[in-house]
Amino acid sequence: MTRKKRCWNSSSYRTVTAEETTRRQQWLKLSRQAGTAVRKLHRQFGHCPSRVLTEILRASGSRAEYFKAAKLIRCDGCEHEKPKPQEHIAEDIQFNQSIGIDIFEIKDSNGKRYSVLSFLCLGTLYHRQPSSVRQADRLVPNCVYQMFNDKWTQNMGFLEEAITERGWHNRGDFPRGLTARGVQFRTIGVKSPEQLGRTERRGAILKGIIHRVINELKASGDDIVKMILAEALYTKNFQSRVRGFTPMQWVFGKLPRQYDKRSHGSWSIAECPR
Numbered sequence: 177m178t179r180k181k182r183c184w185n186s187s188s189y190r191t192v193t194a195e196e197t198t199r200r201q202q203w204l205k206l207s208r209q210a211g212t213a214v215r216k217l218h219r220q221f222g223h224c225p226s227r228v229l230t231e232i233l234r235a236s237g238s239r240a241e242y243f244k245a246a247k248l249i250r251c252d253g254c255e256h257e258k259p260k261p262q263e264h265i266a267e268d269i270q271f272n273q274s275i276g277i278d279i280f281e282i283k284d285s286n287g288k289r290y291s292v293l294s295f296l297c298l299g300t301l302y303h304r305q306p307s308s309v310r311q312a313d314r315l316v317p318n319c320v321y322q323m324f325n326d327k328w329t330q331n332m333g334f335l336e337e338a339i340t341e342r343g344w345h346n347r348g349d350f351p352r353g354l355t356a357r358g359v360q361f362r363t364i365g366v367k368s369p370e371q372l373g374r375t376e377r378r379g380a381i382l383k384g385i386i387h388r389v390i391n392e393l394k395a396s397g398d399d400i401v402k403m404i405l406a407e408a409l410y411t412k413n414f415q416s417r418v419r420g421f422t423p424m425q426w427v428f429g430k431l432p433r434q435y436d437k438r439s440h441g442s443w444s445i446a447e448c449p450r
């Protein structure tokens with residue numbers, strides 16, 4: 177039977193090792209149903225590794241073939257991103273005590289750049305970001321302050337300490353406005369990015385999820401990037417663990433509602449309509 181090759185079985189890899197050849201042969205022996213189901217699960221759980229996928233399948237009492245598929249799965253999006261280095265455990269702090277503020281850049285499949293402002297609670301690791309902002313639009317200090325008020329202060333109240341880098345977007349109205357409301361505004365050293373380490377690291381994890389999805393879907397355009405951004409953020413807040421609980425549980429006291437698979441099919445983070 178001729179089988180249509182999907183991304184993880186594609187012949188886009190120039191040098192194919194013997195191990196990879198064997199893996200592909202074994203993958204093709206699996207039923208289409210098992211391959212599709214495991215692939216969807218991999219996407220739905222934020223491009224999780226095989227180990228996590230196996231645990232999910234075990235919890236749902238899946239058949240042996242599905243476990244084999246979880247072991248053999250290979251995703252172009254994940255291959256594109258390198259494995260994450262080890263992270264350090266931060267000190268014990270409360271929600272909304274210290275907030276790390278950072279900006280990172282993402283690119284869609286057409287190479288269009290977006291600047292993403294990101295707010296991270298350093299205690300609970302609850303992550304929030306306003307939306308993607310195009311590089312060309314430039315983030316002026318007034319705009320950053322407005323975004324922070326809209327997306328953080330409005331819902332979470334005033335924090336104790338804001339930690340940022342010495343970027344031009346973190347000057348002017350932003351520090352003045354926060355300081356006037358009793359927030360300690362702390363900027364890190366010019367050549368000491370490690371002082372904002374946890375915020376940078378968490379931003380990199382989020383960026384990794386976004387890039388995996390973008391690369392896999394070949395997604396481009398403002399609307400789709402914003403959609404991917406929102407779902408990647410949800411996935412991260414839902415799947416990270418701080419002492420056994422997700423950031424969402426620490427902040428809201430319960431897990432959020434997930435999309436209903438019965439009524440919405442398998443629509444998920446990596447399966448947005450193009």
Ligand SMILES: [Zn+2]
Binds near residue numbers: 253
């Ligand atoms: Zn993946």
